[in-house]
Amino acid sequence: METEIPWDRSRMEFKPVDMTVSHDGRMRFSAVLPSGESIRMEAHRHLGGGGQTPNPIDYLIASLGGCVGIKILLALSDHGVVPDGMTIAIHATRREAMPALFDRVHLTITLQADLDDDLIAGIIDQTITRFCPIAAMFAEVGEVTAEHRVVGR
Numbered sequence: 610m611e612t613e614i615p616w617d618r619s620r621m622e623f624k625p626v627d628m629t630v631s632h633d634g635r636m637r638f639s640a641v642l643p644s645g646e647s648i649r650m651e652a653h654r655h656l657g658g659g660g661q662t663p664n665p666i667d668y669l670i671a672s673l674g675g676c677v678g679i680k681i682l683l684a685l686s687d688h689g690v691v692p693d694g695m696t697i698a699i700h701a702t703r704r705e706a707m708p709a710l711f712d713r714v715h716l717t718i719t720l721q722a723d724l725d726d727d728l729i730a731g732i733i734d735q736t737i738t739r740f741c742p743i744a745a746m747f748a749e750v751g752e753v754t755a756e757h758r759v760v761g762r
Contacts (some may be wrong), residue, residue, distance in 0.1 A: 620683060622742065637662065673743045675700055677716060680740040684732040685722075694723035694760075712751040714744075719758045729757055 630640045635707070636652035636659075650665055652658035674697045685692060698717040703709040718733060733755050737744040747753050 635659075645654045670699055670701055673741075673747065674716075676741040676743040677718070677736055680736045681720075681732055684736065684740070685724075685729075687720065687726060690722055690724060692720045692724075693756070694721035695719065710750045711747055714747050714751065716753075716755040717758070718755060719760060721760045723761060724759045726759065729759060733757055 613761075628640050628642055630638055633639050633649075636657040638650050640648045640650070642648065649662045650668060651662045653664045653666070654660040655682065658664060678697055681695070682692075686717060696719045698700070699714065700717075701711050701714045704712045716737070720729065737753050739745065740753055744753055
């Protein structure tokens with residue numbers, strides 16, 4: 610894979626991430642971000658969580674969708690395109706062996722915009738293979754695929 614990325618250096622994320630995660634009792638935790646914001650999480654219900662707060666896997670999959678969405682919007686803005694809407698549906702399956710890594714992740718990206726199909730296909734390909742580090746990490750252990758739908762304005 611080519612290591613040079615045709616992306617403005619100001620958009621590249623090379624800084625380390627520091628965070629503190631604390632046990633809040635029972636099967637609940639909170640992560641304090643450098644901004645001071647806090648993210649609450651708990652174990653999945655079958656592992657003793659209460660089902661009131663997202664579990665770490667929920668956040669992982671949500672982070673994938675957020676990362677892909679941000680990178681797509683940035684790339685579209687380079688082409689002067691601001692979509693009226695975007696949704697990213699994610700279907701992820703896991704190995705049935707420990708550790709239960711994700712072996713397949715499929716994203717269905719729906720954009721409401723006037724777009725050239727080849728342009729968005731190229732942006733999505735670059736996003737999931739090079740621009741979104743979360744998608745690239747998933748691809749290291751499994752298959753990441755995407756499809757898109759463009760809905761005219």
